[in-house]
Amino acid sequence: xxxxxxxxxxxxxxxxxxxxxxxxxxxxxxxxxxxxxxxxxxxxxxxxxxxxxxxxxxxxxxxxxxxxxxxxxxxxxxxxxxxxxxxxxxxxxxxxxxxxxxxxxxxxxxxxxxxxxxxxxxxxxxxxxxxxxxxxxxxxxxxxxxxxxxxxxxxxxxxxxxxxxxxxxxxxxxxxxxxxxxxxxxxxxxxxxxxxxxxxxxxxxxxxxxxxxxxxxxxxxxxxxxxxxxxxxxxxxxxxxxxxxxxxxxxxxxxxxxxxxxxxxxxxxxxxxxxxxxxxxxxxxxxxxxxxxxxxxxxxxxxxxxxxxxxxxxxxxxxxxxxxxxxxxxxxxxxxxxxxxxxxxxxxxxxxxxxxxxxxxxxxxxxxxxxxxxxxxxxxxxxxxxxxxxxxxxxxxxxxxxxxxxxxxxxxxxxxxxxxx
Ligand code: AMP
Ligand code: GLY
Numbered sequence: 001x002x003x004x005x006x007x008x009x010x011x012x013x014x015x016x017x018x019x020x021x022x023x024x025x026x027x028x029x030x031x032x033x034x035x036x037x038x039x040x041x042x043x044x045x046x047x048x049x050x051x052x053x054x055x056x057x058x059x060x061x062x063x064x065x066x067x068x069x070x071x072x073x074x075x076x077x078x079x080x081x082x083x084x085x086x087x088x089x090x091x092x093x094x095x096x097x098x099x100x101x102x103x104x105x106x107x108x109x110x111x112x113x114x115x116x117x118x119x120x121x122x123x124x125x126x127x128x129x130x131x132x133x134x135x136x137x138x139x140x141x142x143x144x145x146x147x148x149x150x151x152x153x154x155x156x157x158x159x160x161x162x163x164x165x166x167x168x169x170x171x172x173x174x175x176x177x178x179x180x181x182x183x184x185x186x187x188x189x190x191x192x193x194x195x196x197x198x199x200x201x202x203x204x205x206x207x208x209x210x211x212x213x214x215x216x217x218x219x220x221x222x223x224x225x226x227x228x229x230x231x232x233x234x235x236x237x238x239x240x241x242x243x244x245x246x247x248x249x250x251x252x253x254x255x256x257x258x259x260x261x262x263x264x265x266x267x268x269x270x271x272x273x274x275x276x277x278x279x280x281x282x283x284x285x286x287x288x289x290x291x292x293x294x295x296x297x298x299x300x301x302x303x304x305x306x307x308x309x310x311x312x313x314x315x316x317x318x319x320x321x322x323x324x325x326x327x328x329x330x331x332x333x334x335x336x337x338x339x340x341x342x343x344x345x346x347x348x349x350x351x352x353x354x355x356x357x358x359x360x361x362x363x364x365x366x367x368x369x370x371x372x373x374x375x376x377x378x379x380x381x382x383x384x385x386x387x388x389x390x391x392x393x394x395x396x397x398x399x400x401x402x403x404x405x406x407x408x409x410x411x412x413x414x415x416x417x418x419x420x421x
Pocket of ligand 1: 183184185186190212269281307393
């Protein structure tokens with residue numbers, strides 16, 4: 001089979017790597033991919049927002065299944081576009097992708113279906129937002145409605161923070177803002193919970209813990225994710241049941257009532273407060289870097305899982321997992337998530353021999369004349385799988401040392417909640 005993957009991050013390299021292991025897969029194409037995918041797939045340098053050119057390439061090259069990695073093309077309707085041309089796609093359609101594309105859509109859905117989430121209000125202008133903030137209890141969370149790569153969320157400790165948030169959002173920092181979301185601050189521990197669905201059946205697809213802040217000790221600005229581990233330390237059967245019953249099932253029912261369904265990965269960003277799950281946000285795709293920690297734990301042939309999903313036969317698949325702990329550390333360009341330089345050479349990659357429990361997934365990298373250069377904020381994901389998080393982390397740190405890339409930085413405390421040091 002020929003498989004295509006849309007995207008160019010660490011998540012997409014991990015997807016590519018997992019698909020490659022199947023003996024049913026002959027060739028993989030990555031749109032546009034990175035230096036890591038380049039060694040196991042054909043990188044296709046097309047603009048992924050140009051659905052027509054993607055469609056033409058897929059049809060011309062007889063690619064049989066397309067997997068969509070990132071949120072932007074999903075929210076923009078790539079699945080609807082390709083399915084219209086009878087191409088099999090793994091990912092949700094445009095309407096279902098509103099779960100990630102509009103926080104206000106999701107909050108209203110939560111309200112209508114009694115899904116536990118932080119109490120909230122929606123305000124259509126600066127004056128009304130500021131008036132509300134004037135009388136509210138802090139901390140409080142102010143959010144822009146649309147996609148903002150993890151940046152449109154402000155945790156406000158006082159009126160002044162709230163004022164800045166409202167000003168920035170309504171002044172268009174994250175695109176035209178017709179409305180703003182203000183919500184109660186939930187004090188608990190976060191967990192990323194994943195399911196896979198073919199539109200008919202669902203299966204749990206693991207849990208993970210991301211580290212979103214740039215600084216050690218969870219301080220500083222938010223990033224796409226500086227490292228993760230899987231499974232989450234909060235995972236247990238009773239909590240799983242609550243999440244499925246109170247959050248996931250009513251959401252899928254709501255989509256059904258809108259005459260649609262959900263196909264692909266649904267990622268619930270949860271806050272667990274005293275063993276009770278609250279929905280913070282939905283993402284309509286795998287997490288990055290969560291994906292890099294979840295896929296190495298999957299025992300079942302991943303391509304068969306994707307193939308069954310796009311053919312609405314997920315019920316014929318039994319998902320099996322290794323009982324191991326994975327941890328990933330992301331190495332970033334110095335300056336990220338602010339401004340940083342690109343085109344810094346990364347040497348040593350070809351000298352490091354990885355065993356089957358060690359992985360280096362590329363993110364912002366590119367290849368030029370067989371040499372690898374940085375090409376983004378998050379650059380490399382170092383991942384290991386072992387019997388304990390402590391062991392995984394020590395393997396990861398050792399890999400980072402071997403590559404010894406001087407232009408990058410990483411958080412040394414990834415996994416601090418599950419590792420006693
Ligand atoms: P989001 O993009 O909605 O996931 O928000 C980014 C981050 O802000 C989350 O991962 C949380 O750490 C934090 N956050 C968002 N909403 C809340 C909330 N209601 N209470 C506490 N923290 C929140
Ligand atoms: N790691 C957070 C995300 O993928 O949205």
